[in-house]
Amino acid sequence: MAEENSIFYTSGSVSKEAPGDSPGVYVNASFTIHLPTAVEESLRRGVSLYFTTEFSLLQKRWYWTDKNIASRSIRRKLSYSLLTRKYFLGGEGLSQSFASLEEALSVLGSVRHWRVASPRAVSGPFQDYSARIRIQLDKSRLPRPLQISSTDWDMTSGWVSLPISPTVSAP
Numbered sequence: 001m002a003e004e005n006s007i008f009y010t011s012g013s014v015s016k017e018a019p020g021d022s023p024g025v026y027v028n029a030s031f032t033i034h035l036p037t038a039v040e041e042s043l044r045r046g047v048s049l050y051f052t053t054e055f056s057l058l059q060k061r062w063y064w065t066d067k068n069i070a071s072r073s074i075r076r077k078l079s080y081s082l083l084t085r086k087y088f089l090g091g092e093g094l095s096q097s098f099a100s101l102e103e104a105l106s107v108l109g110s111v112r113h114w115r116v117a118s119p120r121a122v123s124g125p126f127q128d129y130s131a132r133i134r135i136q137l138d139k140s141r142l143p144r145p146l147q148i149s150s151t152d153w154d155m156t157s158g159w160v161s162l163p164i165s166p167t168v169s170a171p
Contacts, residue, residue, distance in 0.1 A: 007109070007135050007157040008032045014057070014131045015165040016119060025070070025117040027055055031109035031135050031157055039137075039153065040101065048079040050141040051108060055116050055133045066130065070117035075138065076108060109135065131162040 012029030035043070043049055054073045058066040076091035086097045087104040098104040111133070122129060136156035 006034055007155055008034075009133075009157055009160040012111075012133060012160070012162045013165060014116075014162050016122065022115060023119045024115045025057065025119065025122055027111055027114045027116050027131070027133065027162065029111040029133050029162065033105045033109045033135070033155075035101070035105070035155075039155070043078065043080050043101075044082075046080070046082065047143065048077050048141075050138040051076050051078065051135055052138050053111060053133065053135045055114070056131070057117055057121065058130045058132070060128050060130060069121050069129070072114070072116045074111075074114070078104060078108060126164045129164055131164055132159045133157075133162055134159045 008031060010030045010032055012027065014025060014027055016025050017023055039049070052073055052075050055071065056068060057070040059069050060066055074091060076089060079088045079090075080086075081088060084097075086099060087101055089096050089098065089104050089108055096104075096107065098107070134157045137153060139153055142153065
């Protein structure tokens with residue numbers, strides 16, 4: 001059951017975009033999300049699931065703990081409507097509907113062109129920085145009985161290191 005109850009990292013990168021409308025440090029990442037049977041059944045019965053995507057950019061320091069340069073998070077809500085028989089994914093002021101759970105989970109597991117820091121946040125060679133990301137189910141947003149009932153609800157990718165493009169360093 002633990003294999004079924006997981007979020008897997010598939011790909012990702014951190015890059016610095018060229019100056020334009022909104023220059024900065026951007027993240028792209030993909031995760032594969034598998035819902036356990038009990039979680040999927042609860043979703044279809046009206047329990048909304050909240051997932052949080054967290055990102056941290058750290059500057060490596062040999063003499064002290066790494067310095068946190070930027071931290072960002074996004075919370076998304078996945079729900080199912082019994083009336084329309086569609087899945088809804090909302091967050092950051094946007095809402096999308098999907099005919100299948102697989103489509104909704106695919107979009108939920110994708111982070112595209114997410115601005116996480118200003119262009120001035122990174123200075124020096126890219127080897128001096130590390131980036132990490134994770135997605136997890138926010139159990140605190142579940143109904144109280146589900147928060148304590150089962151390990152099926154412990155869903156997280158864990159922290160994953162992201163590769164940083166060499167062009168992230170400032171000239």
